[in-house]
Amino acid sequence: xxxxxxxxxxxxxxxxxxxxxxxxxxxxxxxxxxxxxxxxxxxxxxxxxxxxxxxxxxxxxxxxxxxxxxxxxxxxxxxxxxxxxxxxxxxxxxxxxxxxxxxxxxxxxxxxxxxxxxxxxxxxxxxxxxxxxxxxxxxxxxxxxxxxxxxxxxxxxxxxxxxxxxxxxxxxxxxxxxxxxxxxxxxxxxxxxxxxxxxxxxxxxxxxxxxxxxxxxxxxxxxxxxxxxxxxxxxxxxxxxxxxxxxxxxxxxxxxxxxxxxxxxxxxxxxxxxxxxxxxxxxxxxxxxxxxxxxxxxxxxxxxxxxxxxxxxxxxxxxxxxxxxxxxxxxxxxxxx
Amino acid sequence: xxxxxxxxxxxxxxxxxxxxxxxxxxxxxxxxxxxxxxxxxxxxxxxxxxxxxxxxxxxxxxxxxxxxxxxxxxxxxxxxxxxxxxxxxxxxxxxxxxxxxxxxxxxxxxxxxxxxxxxxxxxxxxxxxxxxxxxxxxxxxxxxxxxxxxxxxxxxxxxxxxxxxxxxxxxxxxxxxxxxxxxxxxxxxxxxxxxxxxxxxxxxxxxxxxxxxxxxxxxxxxxxxxxxxxxxxxxxxxxxxxxxxxxxxxxxxxxxxxxxxxxxxxxxxxxxxxxxxxxxxxxxxxxxxxxxxxxxxxxxxxxxxxxxxxxxxxxxxxxxxxxxxxxxxxxxxxxxx
DNA sequence: CGCTGTTTTGACAACGTTGTCATATTCACT
DNA sequence: AGTGAATATGACAACGTTGTCAAAACAGCG
Numbered sequence: 001x002x003x004x005x006x007x008x009x010x011x012x013x014x015x016x017x018x019x020x021x022x023x024x025x026x027x028x029x030x031x032x033x034x035x036x037x038x039x040x041x042x043x044x045x046x047x048x049x050x051x052x053x054x055x056x057x058x059x060x061x062x063x064x065x066x067x068x069x070x071x072x073x074x075x076x077x078x079x080x081x082x083x084x085x086x087x088x089x090x091x092x093x094x095x096x097x098x099x100x101x102x103x104x105x106x107x108x109x110x111x112x113x114x115x116x117x118x119x120x121x122x123x124x125x126x127x128x129x130x131x132x133x134x135x136x137x138x139x140x141x142x143x144x145x146x147x148x149x150x151x152x153x154x155x156x157x158x159x160x161x162x163x164x165x166x167x168x169x170x171x172x173x174x175x176x177x178x179x180x181x182x183x184x185x186x187x188x189x190x191x192x193x194x195x196x197x198x199x200x201x202x203x204x205x206x207x208x209x210x211x212x213x214x215x216x217x218x219x220x221x222x223x224x225x226x227x228x229x230x231x232x233x234x235x236x237x238x239x240x241x242x243x244x245x246x247x248x249x250x251x252x253x254x255x256x257x258x259x260x261x262x263x264x265x266x267x268x269x270x271x272x273x274x275x276x277x278x279x280x281x282x283x284x285x286x287x288x289x290x291x292x293x294x295x296x297x298x299x300x301x302x303x304x305x306x307x308x309x310x311x312x313x314x315x316x317x318x319x320x321x322x323x324x325x326x327x328x329x330x331x332x333x334x335x336x337x
Numbered sequence: 338x339x340x341x342x343x344x345x346x347x348x349x350x351x352x353x354x355x356x357x358x359x360x361x362x363x364x365x366x367x368x369x370x371x372x373x374x375x376x377x378x379x380x381x382x383x384x385x386x387x388x389x390x391x392x393x394x395x396x397x398x399x400x401x402x403x404x405x406x407x408x409x410x411x412x413x414x415x416x417x418x419x420x421x422x423x424x425x426x427x428x429x430x431x432x433x434x435x436x437x438x439x440x441x442x443x444x445x446x447x448x449x450x451x452x453x454x455x456x457x458x459x460x461x462x463x464x465x466x467x468x469x470x471x472x473x474x475x476x477x478x479x480x481x482x483x484x485x486x487x488x489x490x491x492x493x494x495x496x497x498x499x500x501x502x503x504x505x506x507x508x509x510x511x512x513x514x515x516x517x518x519x520x521x522x523x524x525x526x527x528x529x530x531x532x533x534x535x536x537x538x539x540x541x542x543x544x545x546x547x548x549x550x551x552x553x554x555x556x557x558x559x560x561x562x563x564x565x566x567x568x569x570x571x572x573x574x575x576x577x578x579x580x581x582x583x584x585x586x587x588x589x590x591x592x593x594x595x596x597x598x599x600x601x602x603x604x605x606x607x608x609x610x611x612x613x614x615x616x617x618x619x620x621x622x623x624x625x626x627x628x629x630x631x632x633x634x635x636x637x638x639x640x641x642x643x644x645x646x647x648x649x650x651x652x653x654x655x656x657x658x659x660x661x662x663x664x665x666x667x668x669x670x671x672x673x674x
Numbered sequence: 675c676g677c678t679g680t681t682t683t684g685a686c687a688a689c690g691t692t693g694t695c696a697t698a699t700t701c702a703c704t
Numbered sequence: 705a706g707t708g709a710a711t712a713t714g715a716c717a718a719c720g721t722t723g724t725c726a727a728a729a730c731a732g733c734g
Contacts, residue, residue: 053690
């Protein structure tokens with residue numbers, strides 16, 4: 001039982017292909033009588049307009065679809081960004097392909113290729129790779145591209161970023177303002193640009209106070225919260241342990257909390273995290289964080305992409321979405337003397 | 338600068354359309370020499386195979402794409418289900434459209450319509466509506482459909498569900514086993530099938546001990562965690578307040594924790610929640626929950642859908658994914674006498 | 675060298691739709 | 705009734721690809 005086509009509808013309504021096409025697309029110039037006969041036929045046959053075929057012929061070959069590539073759709077931040085973009089797209093009648101890259105740059109290439117083959121009009125991506133020059137070709141072929149969360153490399157594109165560096169500086173200075181001078185830094189993989197930026201913000205903060213970076217207090221390339229917990233226990237075992245910890249990512253923050261609890265130091269050692277953590281307000285002490293605004297990020301990304309789809313040809317822009325410091329207690333613990 | 342087509346490649350390689358098509362699709366019967374000439378031309382022109390056009394002609398009109406409709410992509414459970422399905426699909430070269438329904442049944446209809454127009458081969462949905470008879474038409478036209486988390490109504494389809502009722506009974510009995518007899522129930526909108534099932538599980542548990550349901554202790558139609566907090570404060574103000582609370586959903590659980598803390602009763606009143614809550618192990622007391630297994634749910638859903646896409650015509654099946662009780666402390670608090 | 679059988683290649687129609695353009699119909703006006 | 709303009713309708717090609725089938729090229733053989 002093959003799907004009915006416009007041809008079947010035309011036959012049943014006793015008219016031509018083109019007239020049915022006009023009715024389906026709401027084009028003017030079809031008499032009311034014929035129009036309703038066509039609609040009846042559509043109803044009776046259960047006809048569904050075939051967008052695949054329609055897009056093929058339609059001008060410009062636009063598919064009214066976009067792709068979203070995020071690091072991991074099940075990370076709360078990425079999911080919130082995805083949700084916002086998806087909602088804005090659907091209001092415009094644009095459908096959304098969504099995939100996770102899982103920090104795999106091969107996968108990034110494959111998925112971009114797959115989206116190109118499906119002729120998406122645009123792409124919003126949180127890249128995993130470190131060289132995006134291959135996208136030049138895609139854009140030349142008409143794909144609009146917007147980067148979120150991480151900037152493009154060797155490629156010029158609109159991007160919506162977060163003030164990783166400055167936000168971190170603010171967080172570290174907050175700890176200093178509460179009397180800390182031995183502040184540890186725990187960060188994600190250095191290969192991730194945002195992680196590197198956050199580390200730079202940490203260094204900035206120390207330098208602004210003429211303090212040197214103590215390599216013993218810096219733990220990078222942390223892959224998950226288990227690993228972060230181990231790092232905390234290591235830090236606490238030092239001769240001169242830190243009095244405060246800056247955790248540069250949400251999973252890291254969670255691991256740090258676990259580690260501090262195990263060592264029963266959570267009321268003694270201060271903690272500021274980058275990224276909000278779910279239920280961060282219900283812990284004891286509650287966690288002071290620099291929160292990102294996923295809705296604002298998603299909105300800006302979608303807005304920028306849609307402007308490009310609508311023909312905006314102005315120079316590419318970078319938007320920085322500010323972070324908000326949420327003071328809850330863990331970051332305000334003072335060192336013991 | 339229009340995208341190059343197979344025709345442009347053929348011209349450059351000095352051969353015919355069909356031969357290029359064969360090379361692109363890896364079909365046998367093209368000499369090595371010609372094949373590599375074609376590949377060189379593809380490379381030089383930056384040709385991208387157009388799947389839209391290809392699918393149009395291809396047998397059966399399969400698009401190698403599926404749609405996922407979840408309640409909300411930014412809910413951790415839904416996001417995890419989405420992630421699992423997306424990964425399994427991408428391993429098969431199937432692309433995924435993903436959208437949130439936000440408990441809006443009109444949106445459900447619109448999105449199904451939109452997916453139908455884009456000719457997805459299959460659909461995995463966590464429905465918002467309560468009558469799915471409209472899907473009969475879609476399936477007749479060749480769309481395979483699998484329900485997750487919530488069962489279909491007035492429509493027969495494969496479904497992957499969670500043991501809401503039995504899981505809840507187990508959780509409530511767990512509270513009884515710790516000496517509680519005044520156990521409150523706080524649940525989501527009754528119109529959501531899973532919420533209704535969970536309430537039934539609560540009633541089952543009480544009846545199994547010949548206890549009556551005290552309407553004062555039942556608060557349903559809770560929309561968010563703020564609302565749940567208010568409900569808790571209301572319960573605590575009763576003449577005979579409950580000694581234990583069963584929270585039937587993750588956001589509800591979070592609200593309950595807030596309420597109990599505000600009233601400083603979190604170490605006195607027992608709490609068991611349905612759905613795991615992020616960082617539930619780090620709270621004091623840690624939260625005892627019935628955890629769902631989103632990976633297992635997603636895997637079963639994807640597996641079932643792909644079997645249907647591969648031609649499985651056996652009768653529809655319902656898979657129940659069991660919940661796991663995670664004992665952490667809040668559910669083991671005993672009542673004071 | 676001609677015959678057969680196999681492999682490689684290409685011409686052409688088809689997939690379901692829309693753009694273009696020509697024709698048929700209607701209407702207002704002289 | 706006749707004219708011109710406006711409106712409604714349809715025939716046909718085109719979008720970029722693949723399925724079908726026939727033709728060309730090649731190989732093996734007596």
